Amino acid sequence: xxxxxxxxxxxxxxxxxxxxxxxxxxxxxxxxxxxxxxxxxxxxxxxxxxxxxxxxxxxxxxxxxxxxxxxxxxxxxxxxxxxxxxxxxxxxxxxxxxxxxxxxxxxxxxxxxxxxxxxxxxxxxxxxxxxxxxxxxxxxxxxxxxxxxxxxxxxxxxxxxxxxxxxxxxxxxxxxxxxxxxxxxxxxxxxxxxxxxxxxxxxxxxxxxxxxxxxxxxxxxxxxxxxxxxxxxxxxxxxxxxxxxxxxxxxxxxxxxxxxxxxxxxxxxxxxxxxxxxxxxxxxxxxxxxxxxxxxxxxxxxxxxxx
Numbered sequence: 001x002x003x004x005x006x007x008x009x010x011x012x013x014x015x016x017x018x019x020x021x022x023x024x025x026x027x028x029x030x031x032x033x034x035x036x037x038x039x040x041x042x043x044x045x046x047x048x049x050x051x052x053x054x055x056x057x058x059x060x061x062x063x064x065x066x067x068x069x070x071x072x073x074x075x076x077x078x079x080x081x082x083x084x085x086x087x088x089x090x091x092x093x094x095x096x097x098x099x100x101x102x103x104x105x106x107x108x109x110x111x112x113x114x115x116x117x118x119x120x121x122x123x124x125x126x127x128x129x130x131x132x133x134x135x136x137x138x139x140x141x142x143x144x145x146x147x148x149x150x151x152x153x154x155x156x157x158x159x160x161x162x163x164x165x166x167x168x169x170x171x172x173x174x175x176x177x178x179x180x181x182x183x184x185x186x187x188x189x190x191x192x193x194x195x196x197x198x199x200x201x202x203x204x205x206x207x208x209x210x211x212x213x214x215x216x217x218x219x220x221x222x223x224x225x226x227x228x229x230x231x232x233x234x235x236x237x238x239x240x241x242x243x244x245x246x247x248x249x250x251x252x253x254x255x256x257x258x259x260x261x262x263x264x265x266x267x268x269x270x271x272x273x274x275x276x277x278x279x280x281x282x283x284x285x286x287x288x289x290x291x292x293x294x295x296x297x298x299x300x301x302x303x304x305x306x307x
Contacts, residue, residue, distance in 0.1 A: 174218020
Protein backbone atom coordinates (compact mmCIF):
# COMPACT_ATOMS: atom_id res chain seq x y z
CA UNK A 1 0.00 0.00 0.00
CA UNK A 2 1.42 3.35 -1.03
CA UNK A 3 0.87 6.78 0.50
CA UNK A 4 -2.62 8.22 0.74
CA UNK A 5 -3.37 10.32 -2.35
CA UNK A 6 -5.85 13.18 -2.14
CA UNK A 7 -7.45 13.95 -5.51
CA UNK A 8 -8.69 17.55 -5.39
CA UNK A 9 -11.54 18.40 -7.76
CA UNK A 10 -12.83 21.99 -7.93
CA UNK A 11 -16.31 22.33 -9.43
CA UNK A 12 -19.15 24.75 -10.01
CA UNK A 13 -22.57 24.06 -11.53
CA UNK A 14 -21.46 21.00 -13.51
CA UNK A 15 -22.84 17.97 -11.70
CA UNK A 16 -22.97 15.81 -14.84
CA UNK A 17 -19.34 16.44 -15.73
CA UNK A 18 -18.33 16.05 -12.09
CA UNK A 19 -19.93 12.61 -12.05
CA UNK A 20 -17.79 11.60 -15.03
CA UNK A 21 -14.62 12.92 -13.36
CA UNK A 22 -15.36 11.09 -10.11
CA UNK A 23 -16.06 7.86 -11.99
CA UNK A 24 -12.63 8.10 -13.61
CA UNK A 25 -10.98 8.44 -10.19
CA UNK A 26 -12.96 5.45 -8.95
CA UNK A 27 -11.63 3.40 -11.86
CA UNK A 28 -8.07 4.51 -11.04
CA UNK A 29 -8.65 3.59 -7.39
CA UNK A 30 -9.18 -0.04 -8.39
CA UNK A 31 -5.46 -0.12 -9.25
CA UNK A 32 -4.34 2.25 -6.49
CA UNK A 33 -6.83 2.02 -3.62
CA UNK A 34 -5.18 4.41 -1.14
CA UNK A 35 -7.19 7.39 -2.36
CA UNK A 36 -9.53 10.05 -1.08
CA UNK A 37 -11.48 12.55 -3.20
CA UNK A 38 -11.89 16.14 -2.05
CA UNK A 39 -14.48 18.00 -4.12
CA UNK A 40 -14.42 21.77 -3.67
CA UNK A 41 -17.84 23.20 -4.53
CA UNK A 42 -16.98 26.76 -5.52
CA UNK A 43 -20.35 28.37 -4.89
CA UNK A 44 -22.58 26.19 -7.08
CA UNK A 45 -26.20 27.36 -7.39
CA UNK A 46 -27.24 23.90 -6.19
CA UNK A 47 -24.77 22.49 -3.69
CA UNK A 48 -22.99 19.24 -4.51
CA UNK A 49 -24.49 16.45 -2.42
CA UNK A 50 -21.99 14.09 -0.77
CA UNK A 51 -24.58 11.30 -0.99
CA UNK A 52 -24.47 11.55 -4.78
CA UNK A 53 -20.69 11.20 -4.72
CA UNK A 54 -21.01 8.15 -2.50
CA UNK A 55 -23.41 6.55 -4.97
CA UNK A 56 -20.94 7.08 -7.81
CA UNK A 57 -17.86 5.67 -6.12
CA UNK A 58 -16.69 3.46 -3.29
CA UNK A 59 -13.77 5.84 -2.77
CA UNK A 60 -13.90 8.08 0.29
CA UNK A 61 -15.26 11.39 -1.00
CA UNK A 62 -16.19 14.60 0.76
CA UNK A 63 -17.22 18.08 -0.24
CA UNK A 64 -15.75 21.40 0.83
CA UNK A 65 -18.49 23.96 0.28
CA UNK A 66 -17.67 27.61 -0.51
CA UNK A 67 -20.59 30.03 -0.19
CA UNK A 68 -19.54 32.11 -3.19
CA UNK A 69 -17.28 31.46 -6.19
CA UNK A 70 -13.69 32.58 -5.74
CA UNK A 71 -11.97 30.97 -8.74
CA UNK A 72 -9.77 27.95 -9.43
CA UNK A 73 -6.76 28.95 -7.33
CA UNK A 74 -8.80 29.62 -4.20
CA UNK A 75 -10.81 26.43 -4.75
CA UNK A 76 -7.68 24.30 -5.11
CA UNK A 77 -6.11 25.91 -2.05
CA UNK A 78 -9.27 25.12 -0.06
CA UNK A 79 -8.92 21.53 -1.23
CA UNK A 80 -5.30 21.48 -0.08
CA UNK A 81 -6.33 22.72 3.36
CA UNK A 82 -8.88 19.90 3.66
CA UNK A 83 -6.79 17.11 2.12
CA UNK A 84 -5.34 14.40 4.37
CA UNK A 85 -3.02 12.75 1.85
CA UNK A 86 0.76 12.97 1.82
CA UNK A 87 0.48 13.16 -1.98
CA UNK A 88 -2.01 15.36 -3.82
CA UNK A 89 -3.30 15.29 -7.38
CA UNK A 90 -5.54 17.82 -9.11
CA UNK A 91 -8.36 17.05 -11.51
CA UNK A 92 -10.63 19.58 -13.22
CA UNK A 93 -14.29 18.62 -13.06
CA UNK A 94 -14.58 18.49 -16.86
CA UNK A 95 -11.58 16.18 -17.32
CA UNK A 96 -10.85 12.54 -16.53
CA UNK A 97 -7.89 10.39 -15.53
CA UNK A 98 -6.68 7.12 -17.04
CA UNK A 99 -7.22 4.00 -14.87
CA UNK A 100 -3.43 3.73 -14.44
CA UNK A 101 -2.94 7.40 -13.53
CA UNK A 102 -2.66 7.22 -9.74
CA UNK A 103 -0.68 3.98 -9.59
CA UNK A 104 1.83 4.98 -12.25
CA UNK A 105 2.38 8.62 -11.26
CA UNK A 106 2.84 7.83 -7.56
CA UNK A 107 5.37 5.12 -8.44
CA UNK A 108 7.11 7.51 -10.84
CA UNK A 109 7.21 10.26 -8.21
CA UNK A 110 8.68 7.95 -5.58
CA UNK A 111 11.21 6.51 -8.02
CA UNK A 112 12.46 9.96 -8.97
CA UNK A 113 12.45 11.30 -5.40
CA UNK A 114 11.11 14.65 -6.62
CA UNK A 115 8.59 17.10 -5.18
CA UNK A 116 6.33 16.81 -8.23
CA UNK A 117 5.77 15.07 -11.50
CA UNK A 118 3.25 15.14 -14.31
CA UNK A 119 2.42 13.00 -17.32
CA UNK A 120 1.43 13.33 -20.94
CA UNK A 121 -2.25 13.93 -21.58
CA UNK A 122 -4.80 13.27 -24.29
CA UNK A 123 -6.58 16.28 -25.77
CA UNK A 124 -10.13 15.11 -26.50
CA UNK A 125 -11.94 17.31 -29.02
CA UNK A 126 -15.71 17.96 -29.04
CA UNK A 127 -16.13 15.58 -32.00
CA UNK A 128 -14.55 12.74 -29.99
CA UNK A 129 -11.24 12.69 -31.84
CA UNK A 130 -8.07 13.11 -29.81
CA UNK A 131 -4.35 13.73 -29.93
CA UNK A 132 -1.65 13.21 -27.34
CA UNK A 133 0.13 16.19 -25.80
CA UNK A 134 3.66 14.78 -25.72
CA UNK A 135 5.48 17.16 -23.41
CA UNK A 136 9.26 17.15 -22.92
CA UNK A 137 10.07 14.48 -20.35
CA UNK A 138 11.97 16.99 -18.22
CA UNK A 139 10.51 20.44 -17.58
CA UNK A 140 13.24 22.88 -16.59
CA UNK A 141 12.81 26.40 -15.25
CA UNK A 142 14.71 27.91 -18.18
CA UNK A 143 12.12 26.42 -20.53
CA UNK A 144 9.09 27.14 -18.35
CA UNK A 145 9.96 30.83 -18.25
CA UNK A 146 9.17 30.91 -21.96
CA UNK A 147 6.34 28.41 -22.32
CA UNK A 148 4.14 26.12 -20.25
CA UNK A 149 5.60 22.91 -21.64
CA UNK A 150 3.51 20.73 -19.29
CA UNK A 151 0.25 22.52 -20.13
CA UNK A 152 -2.20 20.55 -18.01
CA UNK A 153 -3.72 20.92 -14.55
CA UNK A 154 -2.77 17.34 -13.70
CA UNK A 155 -0.02 17.10 -11.10
CA UNK A 156 1.21 14.54 -8.60
CA UNK A 157 2.91 16.37 -5.74
CA UNK A 158 4.63 15.20 -2.55
CA UNK A 159 3.49 17.70 0.07
CA UNK A 160 6.54 17.23 2.29
CA UNK A 161 9.03 17.82 -0.51
CA UNK A 162 7.09 20.70 -2.09
CA UNK A 163 6.68 22.57 1.19
CA UNK A 164 5.41 26.13 0.98
CA UNK A 165 5.56 26.18 -2.83
CA UNK A 166 2.43 24.01 -2.90
CA UNK A 167 -0.10 26.84 -3.08
CA UNK A 168 -1.84 28.41 -6.04
CA UNK A 169 -1.43 32.15 -6.46
CA UNK A 170 -4.93 33.56 -6.04
CA UNK A 171 -3.89 36.90 -7.52
CA UNK A 172 -3.41 35.37 -10.99
CA UNK A 173 -6.55 35.48 -13.18
CA UNK A 174 -5.09 32.65 -15.30
CA UNK A 175 -1.76 30.78 -15.74
CA UNK A 176 -1.94 29.62 -12.12
CA UNK A 177 -0.93 26.05 -13.07
CA UNK A 178 2.00 27.37 -15.09
CA UNK A 179 3.07 29.52 -12.16
CA UNK A 180 3.11 26.48 -9.85
CA UNK A 181 5.16 24.42 -12.32
CA UNK A 182 7.70 27.21 -12.70
CA UNK A 183 8.09 27.71 -8.97
CA UNK A 184 8.59 23.98 -8.44
CA UNK A 185 11.01 23.72 -11.38
CA UNK A 186 13.14 26.53 -9.96
CA UNK A 187 13.95 24.12 -7.12
CA UNK A 188 14.46 21.08 -9.34
CA UNK A 189 13.40 20.09 -12.89
CA UNK A 190 9.97 18.45 -13.01
CA UNK A 191 9.96 14.96 -14.56
CA UNK A 192 7.13 14.09 -16.93
CA UNK A 193 5.98 10.51 -17.40
CA UNK A 194 5.83 9.74 -21.12
CA UNK A 195 2.37 8.18 -21.05
CA UNK A 196 -1.03 9.87 -21.58
CA UNK A 197 -2.61 9.47 -18.14
CA UNK A 198 -4.95 12.48 -18.14
CA UNK A 199 -7.74 13.37 -20.55
CA UNK A 200 -8.22 17.06 -21.23
CA UNK A 201 -11.70 17.49 -22.70
CA UNK A 202 -12.12 20.49 -24.98
CA UNK A 203 -15.51 22.19 -25.13
CA UNK A 204 -17.05 25.61 -25.64
CA UNK A 205 -18.03 26.20 -22.01
CA UNK A 206 -15.89 28.00 -19.43
CA UNK A 207 -13.41 25.59 -17.86
CA UNK A 208 -13.57 24.68 -14.16
CA UNK A 209 -14.41 27.66 -11.93
CA UNK A 210 -12.82 30.38 -14.02
CA UNK A 211 -15.18 33.16 -15.08
CA UNK A 212 -14.69 36.72 -16.22
CA UNK A 213 -10.99 36.33 -16.96
CA UNK A 214 -9.01 36.00 -20.16
CA UNK A 215 -5.71 34.66 -21.35
CA UNK A 216 -4.18 38.11 -21.92
CA UNK A 217 -4.79 39.24 -18.34
CA UNK A 218 -3.36 36.00 -17.02
CA UNK A 219 -0.28 36.33 -19.20
CA UNK A 220 0.26 39.93 -18.04
CA UNK A 221 0.06 38.87 -14.41
CA UNK A 222 2.42 35.95 -15.02
CA UNK A 223 4.93 38.27 -16.70
CA UNK A 224 4.66 40.81 -13.90
CA UNK A 225 5.38 38.10 -11.34
CA UNK A 226 8.22 36.27 -13.10
CA UNK A 227 9.64 38.90 -15.45
CA UNK A 228 12.51 39.65 -13.08
CA UNK A 229 13.90 36.13 -13.58
CA UNK A 230 13.57 36.30 -17.37
CA UNK A 231 16.00 37.54 -19.99
CA UNK A 232 15.06 40.65 -21.96
CA UNK A 233 14.28 38.45 -24.97
CA UNK A 234 11.99 36.24 -22.94
CA UNK A 235 10.08 39.29 -21.70
CA UNK A 236 9.76 40.56 -25.27
CA UNK A 237 8.36 37.21 -26.33
CA UNK A 238 5.67 37.33 -23.63
CA UNK A 239 4.82 40.92 -24.56
CA UNK A 240 4.40 39.85 -28.19
CA UNK A 241 2.12 36.97 -27.19
CA UNK A 242 0.04 39.34 -25.05
CA UNK A 243 -0.32 41.65 -28.04
CA UNK A 244 -1.60 38.73 -30.14
CA UNK A 245 -4.04 37.77 -27.39
CA UNK A 246 -5.22 41.38 -27.39
CA UNK A 247 -5.78 41.13 -31.14
CA UNK A 248 -3.01 43.61 -32.00
CA UNK A 249 -0.95 41.77 -34.59
CA UNK A 250 1.10 44.83 -35.58
CA UNK A 251 2.21 45.44 -32.00
CA UNK A 252 3.09 41.76 -31.68
CA UNK A 253 5.29 41.87 -34.79
CA UNK A 254 7.03 45.09 -33.69
CA UNK A 255 7.68 43.73 -30.22
CA UNK A 256 9.05 40.40 -31.41
CA UNK A 257 11.18 42.09 -34.10
CA UNK A 258 13.07 44.02 -31.40
CA UNK A 259 14.73 40.75 -30.33
CA UNK A 260 15.92 38.00 -32.71
CA UNK A 261 15.43 35.39 -29.99
CA UNK A 262 11.89 36.56 -29.24
CA UNK A 263 11.09 36.52 -32.95
CA UNK A 264 12.53 33.01 -33.27
CA UNK A 265 10.47 31.75 -30.35
CA UNK A 266 7.26 33.37 -31.57
CA UNK A 267 7.70 31.87 -35.03
CA UNK A 268 8.56 28.48 -33.55
CA UNK A 269 5.59 28.30 -31.19
CA UNK A 270 2.95 29.48 -33.63
CA UNK A 271 4.46 27.62 -36.57
CA UNK A 272 4.70 24.34 -34.68
CA UNK A 273 1.16 24.85 -33.36
CA UNK A 274 -0.13 24.97 -36.95
CA UNK A 275 1.86 21.88 -37.85
CA UNK A 276 0.59 20.19 -34.70
CA UNK A 277 -3.00 20.83 -35.73
CA UNK A 278 -2.51 19.11 -39.06
CA UNK A 279 -0.70 16.17 -37.49
CA UNK A 280 -2.89 15.87 -34.38
CA UNK A 281 0.18 16.66 -32.26
CA UNK A 282 -0.81 19.35 -29.71
CA UNK A 283 2.49 19.06 -27.85
CA UNK A 284 4.58 20.18 -30.83
CA UNK A 285 5.06 23.79 -29.59
CA UNK A 286 6.18 22.59 -26.15
CA UNK A 287 8.85 20.33 -27.64
CA UNK A 288 9.97 23.10 -30.01
CA UNK A 289 10.49 25.48 -27.09
CA UNK A 290 12.40 22.83 -25.14
CA UNK A 291 14.73 22.30 -28.08
CA UNK A 292 15.33 26.02 -28.58
CA UNK A 293 15.93 26.84 -24.91
CA UNK A 294 18.45 24.02 -24.78
CA UNK A 295 20.34 25.26 -27.83
CA UNK A 296 23.86 26.71 -27.32
CA UNK A 297 23.04 29.88 -29.29
CA UNK A 298 20.06 30.84 -27.16
CA UNK A 299 21.84 29.91 -23.94
CA UNK A 300 24.77 32.18 -24.90
CA UNK A 301 22.33 35.01 -25.57
CA UNK A 302 20.63 34.50 -22.22
CA UNK A 303 23.95 34.57 -20.38
CA UNK A 304 24.89 37.83 -22.11
CA UNK A 305 21.50 39.34 -21.27
CA UNK A 306 21.93 38.45 -17.60
CA UNK A 307 25.52 39.76 -17.33
